[in-house]
Amino acid sequence: xxxxxxILGIETSCDETAAAVIEENTxxxxxxxxxxxxxxxxxxxxxxxxxxxxxxxxxIEKIDLxxxxxxxDSGKDLSEMDCxxxxxxxxxxxxxxxxxxxxxxxxxxxxxxxxxxxxxxxHALSPKLVTDLKFPYLLLLISGGHTQFLSVxxxxxxxxxxxxxxxxxxxxxxxxxxxxxxxxxxGPYLEKLAKKGNPERFKLPKPILKKGGxxxxxxxxxxxxxxxxxxxxxxxxxxxxxxxxxKTIQDIxxxxxxxxxxxxxxxxxxxxxTFVVAGGVAANxxxxxxLIDVSLEEKFNPIFPPLELCGDNAAMIAMAGLEKLKLKKxxxxxxxxxxxxxxxxxxxxxxxxxxxx
Ligand code: KG4
Ligand code: ZN
Numbered sequence: 001x002x003x004x005x006x007i008l009g010i011e012t013s014c015d016e017t018a019a020a021v022i023e024e025n026t027x028x029x030x031x032x033x034x035x036x037x038x039x040x041x042x043x044x045x046x047x048x049x050x051x052x053x054x055x056x057x058x059x060i061e062k063i064d065l066x067x068x069x070x071x072x073d074s075g076k077d078l079s080e081m082d083c084x085x086x087x088x089x090x091x092x093x094x095x096x097x098x099x100x101x102x103x104x105x106x107x108x109x110x111x112x113x114x115x116x117x118x119x120x121x122x123h124a125l126s127p128k129l130v131t132d133l134k135f136p137y138l139l140l141l142i143s144g145g146h147t148q149f150l151s152v153x154x155x156x157x158x159x160x161x162x163x164x165x166x167x168x169x170x171x172x173x174x175x176x177x178x179x180x181x182x183x184x185x186x187g188p189y190l191e192k193l194a195k196k197g198n199p200e201r202f203k204l205p206k207p208i209l210k211k212g213g214x215x216x217x218x219x220x221x222x223x224x225x226x227x228x229x230x231x232x233x234x235x236x237x238x239x240x241x242x243x244x245x246x247k248t249i250q251d252i253x254x255x256x257x258x259x260x261x262x263x264x265x266x267x268x269x270x271x272x273x274t275f276v277v278a279g280g281v282a283a284n285x286x287x288x289x290x291l292i293d294v295s296l297e298e299k300f301n302p303i304f305p306p307l308e309l310c311g312d313n314a315a316m317i318a319m320a321g322l323e324k325l326k327l328k329k330x331x332x333x334x335x336x337x338x339x340x341x342x343x344x345x346x347x348x349x350x351x352x353x354x355x356x357x
Contacts, residue, residue: 006033006074007325008081008106009318010067012059012099013091013119014144015040015050018314019063019070021081024322028132034073035308035315036066041185048184049174056094063102070314081112085321088116088331089338090145096337104333115324116335120343122316123278124152126305129319133303134272138264140257140291143279144170149214149260150343151267152276155323160347161263162214162256165355169249169281172218176245179222179229180238190242191284197236197243202228204248206255214260215355221248250290257291261298275300283310 005024012018020035040058044050071078086103089096100116107114123141127133138161139150147164167175170187177186182193204224207217225245232238257275265273275295281287282304295302309316324330342348 005082005322005325006076006080007083007085007318007321008067008070008078009117009314009316009321010063010084010086010099010103011119011122011312011314011317012063012095013087013089014095014312015044015055016312017059017062017066017099018312018317019067020314020318021070021074021076022129022315022318022322029128029130030319030322032129032315033075034070035313036070036073037311037313038062038066045184048178050092052092052094055092056098059095059098063098067102067106078106079110081110083113083115083321083325084110085115085117085318085324087119087122087317088335089118089341091119091339093337093339096339100335100337108333113325113330114333114335115321115329116331117317117320117324118341118343119312119317120146120341121156122320124150124158124276124343125319125323126278126309126316127276127303128323129309129315130306131303133276134274136268136270136272137274137276137303138260138268138300140253140260140275140277141279142169142277142281142287144168144174146279147216147218148343149256149263151264153268155327158343159267160342160344161260162216163347163355164216164218165208165212166217166219167222169216169218170279172222172249173281175222176225176242179226180232180241187281188283190246191286193239193242194246194286195243197239197241199243199247201240202244204244206248206252209252209255212355214256214263216252216256221245246284246286250287253287254290254294257294258298261300273298273300274303276303278305278310280311283307
């Protein structure tokens with residue numbers, strides 16, 4: 001019997017040190033043999049955000065242990081790996097360099113193929129770890145650093161339909177959380193408070209809701225939260241503000257998804273209406289519900305990664321590695337770390353993000 005392809009994935013772009021082993025399957029969905037994620041929440045908590053130097057130091061301390069654990073948990077041997085896949089960007093350069101150099105050393109010493117992966121592509125392909133996901137599809141990427149609608153034609157072929165013109169959605173969640181006194185990382189805690197609050201109590205702005213196509217803006221929302229947060233006196237106020245903020249985000253995503261659906265239909269010329277939502281914020285259950293509702297209304301099929309694969313992990317990096325390996329797109333060991341690495345290069349450098357308001 002032919003040996004099944006094994007990929008070791010490594011991820012250190014921000015504050016998670018992660019390694020995973022996946023195995024190609026006879027079907028289209030691979031087996032996740034191990035998926036180890038070590039978070040640095042405790043390291044950064046007292047600073048209220050990720051401190052790059054501390055993050056890099058923590059990656060250096062843990063990378064070999066995490067990779068060893070991923071190999072051990074997989075029940076395989078390091079020598080059995082067919083390819084080493086690693087995040088090469090975008091992210092914090094001091095953090096990226098740790099995983100990238102570790103992966104290069106492994107590939108060189110074991111004489112294995114090496115592939116450098118775009119972290120955003122990892123998120124974009126993450127549902128492929130559990131679902132038979134076919135190209136093309138519409139992608140909404142909502143993470144700590146990115147908020148974009150993209151048309152995904154095939155592996156490596158992206159067209160950006162819309163982007164945030166200021167803060168990323170995860171960033172807006174984290175900053176709002178901080179303003180109402182929630183510890184880092186705020187997003188998941190804000191969701192918990194929102195469950196207990198009244199979403200109709202505070203009226204918050206929805207910037208560029210009716211203009212700018214499916215581009216988005218969250219900075220004005222943050223300023224409004226800052227003003228109201230000064231009046232927050234007790235838990236009830238806090239929960240109501242969290243709920244009102246989250247509801248406003250849901251309303252914005254609902255309206256902007258409708259526009260993105262139309263644009264995707266116009267350019268993709270396909271009846272295959274698949275809507276993939278990925279990235280850390282895709283773990284938010286209320287946001288999921290809104291995006292499922294709007295998809296069903298507009299006859300799109302919504303697909304989310306399972307909760308444990310929404311945030312940063314190395315299984316998604318191994319998944320992107322497997323796709324790249326199948327296409328025989330190997331990388332050289334001199335591949336640089338790329339702190340900036342847009343999926344749609346053409347759109348990324350447009351003046352003012354190319355947004356017409
Ligand atoms: O994809 P990710 O793990 O890292 C990046 O690539 O940025 O996303 C992290 C972001 C953080 O801003 C975090 O607060 C947010 O995702 N996040 C959430 C939730 N879980 C994570 N935001 C809202 N609700 C959640 N449940
Ligand atoms: Zn990420």
